[in-house]
Amino acid sequence: MATVIKNGYIYTNGEIVHGDLLIKNGLISAIGTDLKAENIIDAKKQLISPGLIDVHVHYRDPGQTDKENVKTGSLAAAHGGFTTVCAMPNVVPVPNTPELMRKMVKNNCENGVIHVLQYAPITVNEDTNEIPDYAALKKAGCVALSNDGKGVQNAYTMYLAMQKAQANNLIIAEHAQDDSLFNQGVINEGRKASEFNLAPITELAETTQIARDLLLAQKTGAHYHVCHVSTKKSVELIRIAKSKGINVTCEVAPHHLLLGEENIISDNANFKMNPPLRTKADQEALIAGLLDGTIDMIATDHAPHTASDKQNGFAEAAFGIVGSETAFCELYTKFVKTGIFTLEQLINWLTLAPATAFGLTKAGKIALGQPADIAIFDLHKKEAINAANFKSKGKNTPFNNDAVYGQTVLTMVDGQIVFQSEESK
Structure with missing residues (x-):
């Protein structure tokens, strides 16, 4: 009909x-x-908008379905206006093999009410230096590669991963985090870390790994995508890389645009995310990066947790917040209604821009035959x-x-x- x-x-x-x-x-x-x-x-x-696209969600399925599953995650996405999402592979077990990937793709199709595309890991179990069979994982249905939640610590491992990703025409979507600099921190290094006596996270944990990976991407020609950019220095590094023709794209999460560390007025773990909320100057740089094209798109990093996961304050709680059901309305209210972004810009960053970067030809636009x-x-x-x-x-x-x-x-x-x-x- x-x-x-x-x-x-x-x-x-x-x-x-x-x-x-x-x-x-x-x-x-x-x-x-x-x-x-x-x-x-x-x-x-x-x-009437094209269905929104989110290249960064966590559905916890299989292994942590008390937090979320494909059905509830996709219903949440639909509630937020999203019709295509890319699910991260930090599940149990990590889809390291074609068999596990096919099983996840099947579950996504059978239980997702929207299009749920699936990442494969960059390295086996996301915490080793072993690289899985990218060609087989791609054939089994993966859309891109990511260890989100964990940075690739060994530079040579990332170098090999980029070479193999390039050979298989797969994007490497990196959670840029040097663990030695992250140093088990829980909040941005700054005034709030001191105020609440919490372990700080230096921006260097993000920026030094981005700098490393941009040089590796330049050498290998791989498409390197930076997840949830959060600092002014990160934006500057990516801007320079783009000017030199390095094949890099990046995303920013709504919460890093909408909030800064000054919004943390108590030890409330609903403000705890990774990367952490940064400074006002970082927020301004992220906005400027979107407006000048350095930042390509907006992606939620939808990270559901149980109430108990988030009840013990910054020191003990899990990182992450949900984002699928608040992204468009919050961004429209805070940025379009105030004249900072146009409505057309916001829709583009949530539709055609991610579709173009990730090669999703059947998503992201309202056009005849789509x-x-x-x-x-x-x-x-x-x-x-x-x-x-x-x-x-x-x-x-x-x-x-x-x-x-x-x-x-x-x-x-x-x-x-x-x-x-x-x-x-």
């Missing part, structure tokens, strides 16, 4: 136009006005974030009770509704 989404403001070809979308057989078949079909969805002059992966957002209604209503098992967020615009009204994957707000039913 054909469906027409009528009377919306559609983001297509880099601009927002008023009109209708016609969907047939899961594909976008027409963009125009006065389109007709048996099934009608009234967008009520709301934003899969009908669509999100509708209400940009006019103000509503408080309520973590109790999250679809994710994880409720660990510093944004609970924030009043925001841009909540998701409807999310569609391949022409099928996978989320719809109660008010719009």
Whole structure:
């Protein structure tokens, strides 16, 4: 049955136009006005966006499904307007073999309500110097390589990994962290570390490894993607690397744009993430990096945990916060409503930019013949974030009770509704 989404403001070809979308057989078949079909969805002059893309989520499945699983994680993504995500491989067991990769890909397809793509590890078990069979893992369905949560400590191992990734046309998405400099820290090195007497994390733990890896990427030609960039110096290094033609892309997480260490007013582990919240100067550099193209995209680093994981303050709690269900509304409210970003820029960083960088040709845009992966957002209604209503098992967020615009009204994957707000039913 054909469906027409009528009377919306559609983001297509880099601009927002008023009109209708016609969907047939899961594909976008027409963009125009006065389109007709048996099934009608009234967008009520709301934003119709390509389904958002998140190249950095943690679904904890298998092995830690008390925190999240593919079903709950993908429902959370749909609730946030995401229709394609890339899931990190820090699960139990780590998908080191083609057999494990095929099993994860199968689970993602069977239990995900959206498109859940799967990373393979850079090294076996993410903490060794052994490199798995990238060709076999790619054939089994992996989308890219990452040890997220852990940096590759040995430079020669990373050098070999980049050579093999380049040979197999795979992206290396690196969590840049030198453990000797990280030194079991829990909070950014600065005033808050002193105020709460907590072990500090120097920015050098991130920046020195990025500098190393950029030189390795220059030597090997590998596509090097830096996860969750958080410091001014990191942005500067990547800007220089791009000017020299090094094949590097990078992402920034919403929480590093929205928050800085000054927002930590108590020993509240919902503000504990890795990399940690940095300084105001770092925040400003991240914003500038997006605006000048140094930073390519926004990715959530959605990291669900149980309540007990986060209850004991910075010293003992797990790193990470959930992000799928708060990313668009928080970013729209804090940056688009205030005129810092345009709506078109924000949508691009969450759709076409990640699709282009990761070669996702069937995602990231509303165009004829493309899969009908669509999100509708209400940009006019103000509503408080309520973590109790999250679809994710994880409720660990510093944004609970924030009043925001841009909540998701409807999310569609391949022409099928996978989320719809109660008010719009």
